[in-house]
Amino acid sequence: MTAIPPEQTCxxxxxxxxxxxxxxxxRVAKDRRGALNVQSNTIVGxxxxxxxxxxxxxxxxxxxxxxxxxxxxxxxxxxxxxxFRKERAAIAKVAESxxxxxxxxxxxxIADARANGVDVPWSITVDWQMDRSLYEVxxxxxxxxxxxxxxxxxxALENLAPTVPGMTExxxxxxxxxxxxxxxxxxxxxxxxxxxxxxxxxxxxxGIYYQSxxxxxxxxxYWDRRADAGLAxxxxxxxxVGTSIIERRRLLSGNRRANAIYTVDSDEPANAxxxxxxxxxxxxxxxxxxxxxxxxxPGTRHAG
Numbered sequence: 001m002t003a004i005p006p007e008q009t010c011x012x013x014x015x016x017x018x019x020x021x022x023x024x025x026x027r028v029a030k031d032r033r034g035a036l037n038v039q040s041n042t043i044v045g046x047x048x049x050x051x052x053x054x055x056x057x058x059x060x061x062x063x064x065x066x067x068x069x070x071x072x073x074x075x076x077x078x079x080x081x082x083x084f085r086k087e088r089a090a091i092a093k094v095a096e097s098x099x100x101x102x103x104x105x106x107x108x109x110i111a112d113a114r115a116n117g118v119d120v121p122w123s124i125t126v127d128w129q130m131d132r133s134l135y136e137v138x139x140x141x142x143x144x145x146x147x148x149x150x151x152x153x154x155x156a157l158e159n160l161a162p163t164v165p166g167m168t169e170x171x172x173x174x175x176x177x178x179x180x181x182x183x184x185x186x187x188x189x190x191x192x193x194x195x196x197x198x199x200x201x202x203x204x205x206x207g208i209y210y211q212s213x214x215x216x217x218x219x220x221x222y223w224d225r226r227a228d229a230g231l232a233x234x235x236x237x238x239x240x241v242g243t244s245i246i247e248r249r250r251l252l253s254g255n256r257r258a259n260a261i262y263t264v265d266s267d268e269p270a271n272a273x274x275x276x277x278x279x280x281x282x283x284x285x286x287x288x289x290x291x292x293x294x295x296x297x298p299g300t301r302h303a304g
Contacts, residue, residue: 007019018145022141026075064225075212
């Protein structure tokens with residue numbers, strides 16, 4: 001029997017393929033949805049003018065269900081913590097707009113939060129932790145992932161992608177920066193193009209294999225075709241293997257990069273699962289007190 005190569009370029013589509021090997025993956029998700037249930041997406045490419053001005057799509061969402069997973073616990077945490085880092089960056093932008101020094105402004109935000117008995121906006125609160133779990137998932141053991149950060153895939157997409165009004169230059173002059181960008185109009189369009197392809201062996205792509213933008217590891221965007229068709233899972237679908245609660249100790253041990261960016265100051269026990277846990281930029285040399293009360297936080301969705 002001929003061995004399946006770990007990687008090859010599809011002779012039909014030109015896409016770079018990575019063989020599925022039933023790898024173990026991880027994702028942080030809300031408990032009310034569980035390990036493998038996600039909201040279905042209905043739009044790829046440019047959003048209509050009447051849509052929500054905030055683009056809530058994941059990077060490689062297609063029409064239907066896309067489940068994002070990471071190759072390690074650390075990478076899964078790094079992906080979801082991006083939302084908190086964005087909130088901190090937004091605070092710095094506000095400071096710049098009113099001619100304040102960013103560090104001084106953030107220090108003032110911390111002081112105001114203390115005075116009002118709330119956490120800073122970028123804190124990881126008790127509510128955030130209690131609403132979510134870390135899920136361990138086994139990936140399919142048969143089929144192909146498309147490695148999007150490969151020259152063959154970029155070249156193929158320039159030929160496969162349709163011409164879209166206002167996006168012709170973006171689609172026909174692709175770069176690694178473009179496919180890894182925050183431009184959801186472009187990345188969702190490219191993902192849909194890939195999803196619709198038939199590969200050299202007659203199969204359809206499982207999804208996209210890509211580098212985490214945190215550089216903590218690699219991720220998968222899995223398209224749950226059977227769920228979208230209203231069918232029960234097959235023997236080659238994702239399998240929920242285990243669940244872990246999210247607590248401070250796990251955040252620190254499971255995500256060294258997060259620990260390098262943020263520092264935790266608390267008199268609470270190491271397993272302080274019932275208290276808000278503010279994470280403060282280490283560069284500021286500030287420390288925030290732990291409060292059971294918390295300010296409202298921006299939503300975070302997944303890895304992407």
